[in-house]
Amino acid sequence: xDIRSPISPQxxxxxxxxxxxxRLRGLxxxxxxxxxxxxxxFIRFHGRKHPxxxxxxxxxxxxxxxxxxxxxxxxxxxxxxNSLIFLYREFLGTPLENLEYEAARKPxxxxxxxxxxxxxxxxxxxxxxxxxxxxxxxxxxxxxSEALRLRVKDIDFAMQQxxxxxxxxxxxxxxxxxxxxxxxxxSQIQTTLLQHQVDLAKGLGSVYMPAALDKKYPSASQEPDWxxxxxAPDLSxxxxxxxxxxxxxMDRTVQKHIKIAVRAAGIQKPAGSHTFRHSFATRLLEAGYxxxxxxxxxxxSDVRTxxxxxxxxxxxxxxxxxxVDEAF
Numbered sequence: 001x002d003i004r005s006p007i008s009p010q011x012x013x014x015x016x017x018x019x020x021x022x023r024l025r026g027l028x029x030x031x032x033x034x035x036x037x038x039x040x041x042f043i044r045f046h047g048r049k050h051p052x053x054x055x056x057x058x059x060x061x062x063x064x065x066x067x068x069x070x071x072x073x074x075x076x077x078x079x080x081x082n083s084l085i086f087l088y089r090e091f092l093g094t095p096l097e098n099l100e101y102e103a104a105r106k107p108x109x110x111x112x113x114x115x116x117x118x119x120x121x122x123x124x125x126x127x128x129x130x131x132x133x134x135x136x137x138x139x140x141x142x143x144x145s146e147a148l149r150l151r152v153k154d155i156d157f158a159m160q161q162x163x164x165x166x167x168x169x170x171x172x173x174x175x176x177x178x179x180x181x182x183x184x185x186x187s188q189i190q191t192t193l194l195q196h197q198v199d200l201a202k203g204l205g206s207v208y209m210p211a212a213l214d215k216k217y218p219s220a221s222q223e224p225d226w227x228x229x230x231x232a233p234d235l236s237x238x239x240x241x242x243x244x245x246x247x248x249x250m251d252r253t254v255q256k257h258i259k260i261a262v263r264a265a266g267i268q269k270p271a272g273s274h275t276f277r278h279s280f281a282t283r284l285l286e287a288g289y290x291x292x293x294x295x296x297x298x299x300x301s302d303v304r305t306x307x308x309x310x311x312x313x314x315x316x317x318x319x320x321x322x323x324v325d326e327a328f
Contacts, residue, residue, distance in 0.1 A: 111278040160182070162177050232246055232250065
């Protein structure tokens with residue numbers, strides 16, 4: 001993380017006021033960076049005009065430009081739209097009305113899925129905490145950010161379940177804790193808490209607290225149950241508060257280890273961390289679990305999102321047996 005001083009609440013700069021507003025709303029740092037990026041890009045696109053002097057027509061022109069000239073994906077355009085909706089509706093208090101713009105078209109792509117043998121080979125080419133994270137993605141259907149943000153208190157060994165806090169869409173959910181990972185996770189937590197004791201002895205040991213919990217419970221950030229299960233190897237400076245603390249492992253570091261393992265396993269697929277989550281859902285469908293159950297475990301808000309896995313389960317081509325297989 002970059003070393004930056006906290007923003008003064010008295011600052012009159014527009015972007016400083018926006019950042020302070022985002023932080024008071026308790027939004028994640030990644031969300032703050034994303035919103036600020038797109039709002040700055042919107043302002044620059046319109047010759048650095050102040051957003052208060054612009055509105056729906058300027059937003060429509062910018063969103064259409066992203067598709068027609070910048071050729072962005074549907075996901076990128078949606079992120080830009082969400083950023084500007086937040087700017088006008090939440091920060092400026094002037095909601096955008098009846099937006100009409102050129103929408104990006106979402107290509108219909110099937111998810112990349114590992115076969116059971118491929119998943120096994122990738123995991124065998126990993127080790128240590130990186131392997132354990134990948135096993136959680138495959139064994140519990142977690143997104144990589146959800147696995148890395150797990151705290152000690154989120155693993156319920158007695159009920160054999162994982163509690164995912166503020167997943168996609170800000171929702172909490174419960175998913176399974178695989179039998180095979182219980183001892184590994186207990187050992188990982190012991191190692192984490194030993195490191196936490198070392199940090200405390202040095203006058204450190206605090207961890208980032210969500211929303212305003214650090215003000216409500218000022219000592220909770222140093223409690224063992226709030227520590228990340230997968231802490232970073234080094235301390236870093238929190239870019240918001242300026243406090244030196246231990247964050248969780250970076251997602252790009254874990255993704256790098258997964259990419260290396262995929263190549264070492266000799267798998268010729270555009271696979272990454274999310275492939276394990278896709279494979280989790282596919283294995284459950286193959287085992288006969290219903291879509292609603294899988295939807296809940298994955299945290300999908302709409303079962304239609306989960307239905308995509310019905311197209312990759314069993315054999316390719318909808319399970320149809322080819323005539324050439326009958327002929328020879």
